[in-house]
Amino acid sequence: QHSCKFLIVGGGSGGCTMAAKLSKYERDVIMLEPNEKHYYQPMFTLIGGGMKTLSQSYCSTKSLIPKNVSWIQDKVHSFNPKNNSVTISNGDTIHYDYMVVSVGLQLNYEQITGLKEALDSKDSGVCTNYSSQYVEKTYQVLQNFKSGNAIFTLPNTPIKCAGAPQKVMYITEDYLKKKGIRNKANIMYKTSTPALFSVKKYGRKLQQICNMRNISIETRQNLIKINPTQKIATFEFLDEPNKVESVEYSMLHVTPPMSPPDVLIQSNLSNSAGYLDVDPYTLRHNIYGNIFGIGDCTSCPTSKTVAAVAAQSKVVHKNMINVINGKNMEEKYDGYTSCPIITSNNKCILAEFNYDLKPLETFPINQGNELHSMFLLKKDILPIIYWNLMLKGNWNGPKTIRKLMHFGLY
Ligand code: FAD
Ligand code: UQ1
Numbered sequence: 001q002h003s004c005k006f007l008i009v010g011g012g013s014g015g016c017t018m019a020a021k022l023s024k025y026e027r028d029v030i031m032l033e034p035n036e037k038h039y040y041q042p043m044f045t046l047i048g049g050g051m052k053t054l055s056q057s058y059c060s061t062k063s064l065i066p067k068n069v070s071w072i073q074d075k076v077h078s079f080n081p082k083n084n085s086v087t088i089s090n091g092d093t094i095h096y097d098y099m100v101v102s103v104g105l106q107l108n109y110e111q112i113t114g115l116k117e118a119l120d121s122k123d124s125g126v127c128t129n130y131s132s133q134y135v136e137k138t139y140q141v142l143q144n145f146k147s148g149n150a151i152f153t154l155p156n157t158p159i160k161c162a163g164a165p166q167k168v169m170y171i172t173e174d175y176l177k178k179k180g181i182r183n184k185a186n187i188m189y190k191t192s193t194p195a196l197f198s199v200k201k202y203g204r205k206l207q208q209i210c211n212m213r214n215i216s217i218e219t220r221q222n223l224i225k226i227n228p229t230q231k232i233a234t235f236e237f238l239d240e241p242n243k244v245e246s247v248e249y250s251m252l253h254v255t256p257p258m259s260p261p262d263v264l265i266q267s268n269l270s271n272s273a274g275y276l277d278v279d280p281y282t283l284r285h286n287i288y289g290n291i292f293g294i295g296d297c298t299s300c301p302t303s304k305t306v307a308a309v310a311a312q313s314k315v316v317h318k319n320m321i322n323v324i325n326g327k328n329m330e331e332k333y334d335g336y337t338s339c340p341i342i343t344s345n346n347k348c349i350l351a352e353f354n355y356d357l358k359p360l361e362t363f364p365i366n367q368g369n370e371l372h373s374m375f376l377l378k379k380d381i382l383p384i385i386y387w388n389l390m391l392k393g394n395w396n397g398p399k400t401i402r403k404l405m406h407f408g409l410y
């Protein structure tokens with residue numbers, strides 16, 4: 001039996017950021033997180049491309065826990081919001097006054113036949129940047145590539161960092177070009193979505209890049225099966241029922257299907273799709289007023305990123321404090337999210353936008369162009385911002401910088 005004023009469920013980007021913010025004024029905070037290591041997942045794309053190492057991407061969870069926060073190294077087994085409690089895997093119950101849910105997304109490998117064994121087998125040519133367990137294999141597959149089809153997939157579910165499935169493709173194309181074997185490769189992006197990118201400005205530019213670099217884009221196709229011994233991948237056509245196609249590959253980068261964790265789907269905190277049912281502007285739970293949500297597990301219809309979490313963290317913190325003090329919630333989340341789309345080993349398009357899918361760029365330059373400066377921001381500056389500002393509770397996204405850069409006009 002435990003009880004606390006604030007319970008934070010999940011110690012990923014959202015959970016650790018909220019722990020840091022709350023611990024500045026509160027002592028009675030518990031954070032539940034099963035993992036010993038905390039990974040900065042945005043670095044996975046660079047690790048897969050051989051530009052960073054896995055050991056550069058994590059810290060021990062323990063080292064991130066602020067002084068006033070108790071860490072319980074376990075996971076929620078069931079949510080009981082009517083009793084203001086959760087039970088955890090070891091059978092204990094934790095009672096809370098207020099709860100922040102930040103459990104992220106789970107990777108559902110089993111939804112693609114043969115995927116798990118293909119990832120586990122060394123010579124299958126199948127890789128994914130989406131897990132710390134497999135991300136190093138991507139660079140091995142890339143280095144071993146000799147010729148044939150290199151296929152990159154995006155599944156038929158919402159995913160985190162919707163740009164990541166194509167970043168690894170641009171890095172691969174650039175790598176093969178520099179190695180002098182680009183003409184031996186046939187590069188294909190097979191995506192369940194109807195377009196390359198949801199924001200028109202960036203989508204248009206990325207389409208041009210693919211045309212110029214001879215990358216074929218095949219939309220509304222969904223990977224359903226892999227035969228890792230014969231190296232054949234099978235796709236369904238989402239707009240043509242019953243049509244499937246099998247393609248040989250030498251390299252296959254898979255973005256696994258994702259969903260909220262089962263424990264959230266099965267709870268009465270989720271909407272019909274399984275996401276934590278929050279108001280998209282206040283981030284407060286739509287039924288239980290003492291529960292807030294942050295990050296990938298929420299129903300907010302924005303692209304799921306650390307950048308979004310940063311902007312949400314201020315809203316959750318301020319609104320929660322106002323609720324506690326019996327005041328109106330004043331902060332509103334505008335859906336801000338950002339996706340640094342790496343297009344080579346030294347260039348990046350820095351997409352930033354809101355719920356309206358309108359660009360909301362921080363810098364007074366056209367971020368829709370491939371820029372070396374934005375690559376350096378992504379590779380060298382953002383990790384520093386993450387570990388030293390965001391996880392210490394001192395980064396709410398670049399809004400203030402944007403206002404300064406645009407003299408408050410934008
Ligand atoms: P997470 O950080 O995933 O944390 C969720 C935590 O909840 C985990 O630690 C998990 O152990 C814990 N948990 C799960 N179930 C339970 C339970 N039952 N009980 C207790 N704890 C539980 N974002 C960007 O902004 N820019 C990028 O360039 C970028 N690139 C990316 C590239 C890749 C390959 C990947 C995988 C992600 C990328 N992201 C990027 C996305 C970003 O990492 C996520 O959006 C972000 O980490 C979400 O934070 P979160 O707190 O919601 O979830
Ligand atoms: C950001 O704030 C952030 O969180 C720390 C990210 O996650 C790694 C990002 O990828 C981006 C692009 C931002 C936005 C920051 C700036 C300075 C534009």
